[in-house]
Amino acid sequence: MSSSTEPRRVTIHDVARSAGVSRQTVSRALNDKAEIDGSTKQRVLDAARELGYRPSRFARGLVRQDTTTVGLVVPDLLNPFFTEVASGALEAARSRGWHVVVYDTADDLDQELATLQVIGAQVDAVVGYFSRSEEDLDRLTPGIPVVLIGREPRTPRFSGIGIDGEEGVREAISHLVSRGHRRIGMLDHDRRPEPSIRQQWFLRAMAEHGIPVHPGRLTRAAQTIDGGGAALATLLSAHPDVTAVFAFNDVIAIGALREARRFGLRVPADLAVVGFDGLALGTLVEPELTSVALDTRSLGALAVEEAARLVTGAAEPGRLIVRAALHLRESA
Amino acid sequence: MSSSTEPRRVTIHDVARSAGVSRQTVSRALNDKAEIDGSTKQRVLDAARELGYRPSRFARGLVRQDTTTVGLVVPDLLNPFFTEVASGALEAARSRGWHVVVYDTADDLDQELATLQVIGAQVDAVVGYFSRSEEDLDRLTPGIPVVLIGREPRTPRFSGIGIDGEEGVREAISHLVSRGHRRIGMLDHDRRPEPSIRQQWFLRAMAEHGIPVHPGRLTRAAQTIDGGGAALATLLSAHPDVTAVFAFNDVIAIGALREARRFGLRVPADLAVVGFDGLALGTLVEPELTSVALDTRSLGALAVEEAARLVTGAAEPGRLIVRAALHLRESA
DNA sequence: GGGCAGTTCGTGAACGTTCACGGGAGCGTT
């Protein structure tokens, strides 16, 4: 009966018995503590290696509460924007000695739900992009600090890292207008029924120049390169007179760039393109992308730092703002 | 003295006392178990919310050993190659219900060391890219399953996910030769003193065509876009007669592409460029990059699956191979 | 030889949760 049972975990007791010492001595040896003789320490270490001993991170974490772990949730790690945000978050976490568990929800509401259900039991704080309502989020993350990126929380339950691109968009439109553009379209995102705040900035900036915007020049695009291309094709087929487009983000803009090339349009001569985000990727395409840029990496870093403030109880949930500014390159 | 002491953690006991029940009943309420009355369950839930109770993941993990966590180590998450690998690893982990802790070592040996030192206490298995010797790795990850990606382990201590690009490179060179190219250069990496295995594949393929390769046509490049550009500039200044280049990877190749453009060279008419990896990024540049492609995402996925085999004890450390094949696009 | 300091080691307790088991209350059946 005792012959071949479950391969039970090898514990600190086993090592102690094997080395002929007590738990505490084993603990001392493994953690480089004082109050232990050199030879016994070596004996314990040998025994541990011999048995393949590996301390339980749960038991250890239970008694000494040092390590903190933050969960980072992104809709799509392959989207370079989120990659940059993640990179910033990782760096900020590292400098704090924090660990980061990353979850890619594949832009899927169900997977986001599944993630939220399991994440609570794994991390000390949550940071990232969510599509669900604040009520849902609150219900699914009981008591855990949550920092929403790129989204202004309505309740003081959450912290938020917001983006203020109004001035940057104004710069961009002013630039386009100064170059003689008047028929300017926009490729908005298509994730929500209502228009994005960036579209509002766009319309406001256009209004300041007294330029009316035909509603048909506002198109929606899926947040992929292909989506941007398809949206530009739609826009141009309905409004061939457009001479410039402002895109919801760089990914869409780059798709538009590629589609314009396939159309035989020269950029920026025939069509000017302005993106949003200022991704590093924008400098790799031909022509290089003009964009209302923000510091994407600090977006992730700020989120982690805000999370740190929340877990230490140093502050109540608050709002931080990252400003965007026009980065002029070749495409406009 | 008891007025304002440490903000001691609120435990399941506190909730139990507040709700007038026992620990076990609280546990039942929180974990949606049976054997509990609806009204008391609600009362417990209210009390828990009231007190801001949050179960300790350590205590929970200690008693029921279900959750597994794998550590993913990459040199640079902003490098799209590693992003794709990470994405594949995340997906494989998700389908297993595993959690992934991501570490970016910033291509720095010291940070890699620091990561290895803390990672052992945090994860059940380690997967990723390492620069240190196998002896160092073994010493720093006592008893933990480790899967090395893109590197063939020499000892049976580690599993490895290797890359076999020999046939793919042969295809690429055959293609170039069939297009009349004979003076072909290579932009190798510069991370190690010795030439890469990909360079050996390159030389072997060239030899099969009976084409000698002038050693000066083998240049080294830093693994960035700029590094690729600089390396091409070096190569061309010394050997302006080169008509085609094979790059260690796509990042370097894309840098070369951009540099060629700046030189006023038309690609592929004046200079053909072939990369390695087959990144999605390669289809965004102009002209689209021809590359010896491999399934980068499955690289990460396979690593996680191998890790799963190791932690369950279902298998000894082994070697898996991912094959690369030529993806013909515009740049060659 | 007693006192004292320093070094090395072991024992109970604690961390916070879940599991296994047992027990009481309520209700229906015979």
Added chain:
DNA sequence: AACGCTCCCGTGAACGTTCACGAACTGCCC
């Protein structure tokens, strides 16, 4: 009224580690 069943709920133990404390031993000095 005794029995059995179902539904709730609580108590001891266990998970594996570290912390606080005390004890044993050694060597030294007076």
